[in-house]
Amino acid sequence: MINTTNTSEITPSKPALKIQGLTVSYGDKTAIFSVDANFPTASMSAIIGPNGAGKSTLLKAVIGVQPILAGQVHIFDNPIKNNLQKIAYVPQRVSVDWDFPTNVIDVVQMGLYRQGGLLGRMKGEQTSIAMDCLDRVGMADMWQQQIGQLSGGQQQRVFLARALAQDAEIYLLDEPFSGVDAATERAIIDVLKSLKSKNKSIIAVHHDLATVRDYFDYVLMINIKNIAEGLIDETFTNENLQSTYGGKLELTHAEELSAPRDRPTK
């Protein structure tokens, strides 16, 4: 593939991302309080919780965009400082202004920033890496498109391609399926599963409880504080959903969601 990183330290036994006592506040309001998490390597993990539970804040605190009050973050047992290049972050699609005057391939090449030469000249090799990443999300034929002309789903794919270009070990995604069409959702899931099969770790803030079981194998449930964490089958239960969402979730709905189903093998 693109770059062969040293994978000796990346084994399934070590947590890909380990969070201890992470606390963030906005002014007087506590956004997340003393959250712990151990996201396993080579798996797909979901972060779920109600609106305002601090899911996005957690991701931003991990990557250092949001200042933290307390807590530690380790990736593969090393402090995250100086190891940020092992993480690729896919922000919420709506967090940027898509009227920005640039095109699809340019955005994807931002992911190759660390490999750029003087004054950011892109070599031919890097253009082909970016094209390859666009191809993986099914957007290769739109590489010259002005980004303002993309649909929501296409925007999300471009963001995913930009993260792929970083060739990271851990992929942090903030609501990747929010406001995208069904075809895009399937395309993104396929890309994420193929990443997982290459021992990459995926951690996504997810809001569609109906698809948690289908897409993910590990879950962190938070509502300001930790509620539950673990493998989907053991953790994504009625009780935990109730304590995460409080009265906001219909009891019958929760039972239906948490009931193990026969999943079609993907």
Added chain:
Amino acid sequence: MINEFIQFSLTPILIGILAGISCAVPGNFLILKRQALIGDAISHVVLPGIVVAFIFTGVISTIPMLLGAAGAALVAVILIEIIKRLGKIEPGAAMGVVFTGMFALGVLILEQTDTSKVHLDVEHALMGNLESLIWLKAQGWQSLFDLDVLKTLPDELFRIIFVCGFILSLTVIFWRWLKIVTFDEEYARTIGIHSSIINFSLVIITAIAAVAAFESVGSIIVIAMFICPPAAARLMTNKLGIQVIWSIVFAILAAIFGYIIAGYGPLWFGSKNSVSAAGMIAVVSGIILLLTCMYGPCRESVGQKKD
């Protein structure tokens, strides 16, 4: 005729062009970050600082004025914070009060100072003194190659050449950083770009452009040039690099046509007096923006939501 043009119009036009470019280039990034009014705010806030620096030194020169401007900006930040906390009003209102208040204070101080020795008064602060930046020693085009005569060019020209060159080279050198940070600041931080340094530098550059342009062309043109050329340029293209080039082209056009129309336009209509060049340059840049709003090739793709 040519001789007269070189003596009376060449340097003001050049200074107008360079001041316009110095403001328009950072303006591109301010507009894309939806912070277009920062340029406006800075050029308001720095006025008392510039005036105080002028009172202390007695001369109009860039370095003391920049220091004064920086001091004024600092005072503004502190004032905004105090008003926000004590008054419990929204940040926009706090900023509005501080910006206009400090600008008015600058005008008041300016009125009280003795401007007999150096030309700095309220009119100068608002509209500059482009028309007075003349090159009397020039005798036709050959003067451009005569070192002794070149030395008599107004100092303002050399200063703005330096500032404009400085801003253009920084823009080229930091292009990638600027582009990524302007598009997606949080993402930029995750790939190891120090977004806050880039943002801070952009504000500093904006202040330098505002102060440097201020001394020759005044506040009105500074505000217009931060916004109009880049906003018009955005409607001409969907590529950032080309947008910056268009903004430079528009700044040049506005300076040339603004100066000529201000100087000769009233004569065509039988009036004997010319009008303010800086004011007319600002008006022309507004007209350019209006024209691109109506006919710009990329106006369809801007500002519309597609889903």
